[in-house]
Amino acid sequence: MHNSWENLSPPSFYCSSCCQQIIIAAYLKGIPLEFTYIDLGAREHTTEEYKQYNPSASVPILVVTSENGEKTTIRQSMTILEYFEERFPDIAPLFPPALRDRVIVRDLVNIIAIDTQPPTNSRIAQRVKSIRGKLEDQVGFVKQAFTDGFRAYESLLTKQAEEGTFSFGGSLSMADVVLVPAVDQALMYRLDLDIVPNVKRIYLALKELEPFKAADWRNQGGTPAKFRIQDS
Known part of the structure; x- marks a missing residue:
């Protein structure tokens, strides 16, 4: 290794x-x-x-x-x-070589890592629920935070000059690494991804790749048996 x-x-x-x-x-x-x-x-x-x-x-x-x-x-x-x-900068680099392109990838990364993940964290979600003791408060808050974040992400995707397979063109980037886990979390809240068609398209393409299959939350050593992906 x-x-x-x-x-x-x-x-x-x-x-x-x-x-x-x-x-x-x-x-x-x-x-x-x-x-x-x-x-x-x-x-x-x-x-x-x-x-x-x-x-x-x-x-x-x-x-x-x-x-x-x-x-x-x-x-x-x-x-x-x-x-x-x-x-390991030369092994599967997750940022493109050009400075301008790295800026775009970092903006996408931070829409997820700074704007979207913190308010949807379970610690915050539980605090929202605890205000009135109502689960619908938690669910509504988290779904709105995911919606806002993914729509911002979608907007940057739309503004890119070319439509690529992944978040930035045809190469995997750090943006893809942070996007897929966030979408997985949103799907646990049954968020409808049709509101962000490019995010949905990219997510589905990434979920077919081995690194993203290996990291799937239903496929970890600590995953309870009732949630694990069953071999067909």
Whole structure:
């Protein structure tokens, strides 16, 4: 493997969109990962022991152990993705070479990572529900946040000069890595993707590719049996 001199071990939760991003990027770059599974439903991330590793009480964490035993801990998903890209820039690069093009990809990435994911995070969604104790408040809030984010993403796709297979032309980019997990989360809330036809088209194309199949939340080591994808 490309990083045989180090061990990369991320605590992961089976349906975390942030964990899914890491799995996709690692698969694309051929980076082996050794997983430790955290059960957010059982609130294992809120223990004092876990918070010593990540004060934000979130997943994933990437622990990189070098050949001499030195450990580097990375606690935010976007930082992990940047680490992968900077560590292995020539292997399946996730940003195009031209500066102008990288700006477009980064705008797409941040529509998801900054504008869409934070308000749809389960921690925030639960707080919205707790205001009146009504599930419909949570569902309505999250679906609107996804709708706003995906429509903004769709708008940038429409403004691009050419219609490509993926978010930026015909090459996979960091935008695709963050888009698919977000759409998966939105589909859990039964969001109708027909409101964003280009996002839907790109999402369906990406879900046919092995890195995105490998990262599917229904196909993880910690996925409960009732949710797992059954072999046909």
